[in-house]
Amino acid sequence: MAFVKVSDILKMADKAHTSAMAFNCVDFNTAHSVIMAAEKLQKPVIVMLYPGHCTDSRWTTPAAFAPMVISEANKVKVPVALHMDHSSDFEYIKAAIDCGFTSVMYDGSMLPVEENLKNTKMVVDYAHAKGVEVEAELGWVGFADNEKDQNNTDMYTSPETAKRFCKETGCDSVAVAIGSAHGYYNKTPKLDLDRLQQINAATDTPLVLHGGSGIPDDQLEKAFTMGINKFNVGTEFLGLYFKTVVEYAEANKHDPKHIILDMAIPVQDALMAYLHQKMQLSKM
Numbered sequence: 001m002a003f004v005k006v007s008d009i010l011k012m013a014d015k016a017h018t019s020a021m022a023f024n025c026v027d028f029n030t031a032h033s034v035i036m037a038a039e040k041l042q043k044p045v046i047v048m049l050y051p052g053h054c055t056d057s058r059w060t061t062p063a064a065f066a067p068m069v070i071s072e073a074n075k076v077k078v079p080v081a082l083h084m085d086h087s088s089d090f091e092y093i094k095a096a097i098d099c100g101f102t103s104v105m106y107d108g109s110m111l112p113v114e115e116n117l118k119n120t121k122m123v124v125d126y127a128h129a130k131g132v133e134v135e136a137e138l139g140w141v142g143f144a145d146n147e148k149d150q151n152n153t154d155m156y157t158s159p160e161t162a163k164r165f166c167k168e169t170g171c172d173s174v175a176v177a178i179g180s181a182h183g184y185y186n187k188t189p190k191l192d193l194d195r196l197q198q199i200n201a202a203t204d205t206p207l208v209l210h211g212g213s214g215i216p217d218d219q220l221e222k223a224f225t226m227g228i229n230k231f232n233v234g235t236e237f238l239g240l241y242f243k244t245v246v247e248y249a250e251a252n253k254h255d256p257k258h259i260i261l262d263m264a265i266p267v268q269d270a271l272m273a274y275l276h277q278k279m280q281l282s283k284m
């Protein structure tokens with residue numbers, strides 16, 4: 001029975017002055033690989049589902065995904081938590097909670113601060129009453145293919161605002177904007193670690209770093225000692241998944257009968273090798 005809450009894992013990360021790893025998964029192959037890699041390395045892990053990966057119910061749905069992850073988590077000894085990534089839709093969040101998500105993200109980062117604060121508090125009040133945790137976002141983590149998003153310090157998280165935001169909303173963790181961005185980077189990012197240190201000094205709330213695909217390891221190692229307790233990886237991990245599927249299908253196209261079932265093994269092996277290397281960054 002190793003299914004735990006995200007906060008349990010974040011507390012362990014904080015105690016070890018490091019970050020827990022959180023991976024965006026889309027199906028059994030990805031979620032199972034993450035949980036198996038965690039068990040092998042004896043490192044706690046967070047499995048995330050991104051609503052953008054469920055816009056067509058033929059791909060996956062929160063209702064199908066949550067029980068699958070909980071069932072897999074309960075087969076291992078290492079702590080595994082489940083989290084719904086970025087949603088700005090309160091109704092969607094309510095439905096995810098009803099499906100069994102014990103942690104959700106409310107992303108109001110595109111709104112003016114006061115509106116973000118008000119909405120986040122509303123989601124937190126609703127979720128906490130149901131025993132569910134909430135990750136918020138303050139400042140705006142943009143898109144890596146747009147360098148302006150990465151370098152626009154106006155969108156970075158302000159330490160003073162973070163202090164008030166976390167206190168007033170009661171959020172369980174907060175994603176900060178300090179120079180990372182979502183997707184593949186055109187230019188190597190440079191995290192604003194001074195700002196991170198100031199945010200960390202301003203609040204006790206665990207901090208989350210998004211846009212984890214392509215930040216150099218030395219910067220991550222520093223950030224992980226400065227209050228980042230949850231590190232989100234999506235693009236790199238899913239990119240490897242799709243690449244491995246395509247390569248396997250191409251190499252075995254003359255034996256289609258075996259492709260579908262047999263493919264899971266080499267694909268999960270490739271994902272596990274990547275996860276093994278990435279998860280070493282977490283010193284838990």
Ligand SMILES: [Zn+2]
Nearest residue numbers: 086182210211
């Ligand atoms: Zn994100």
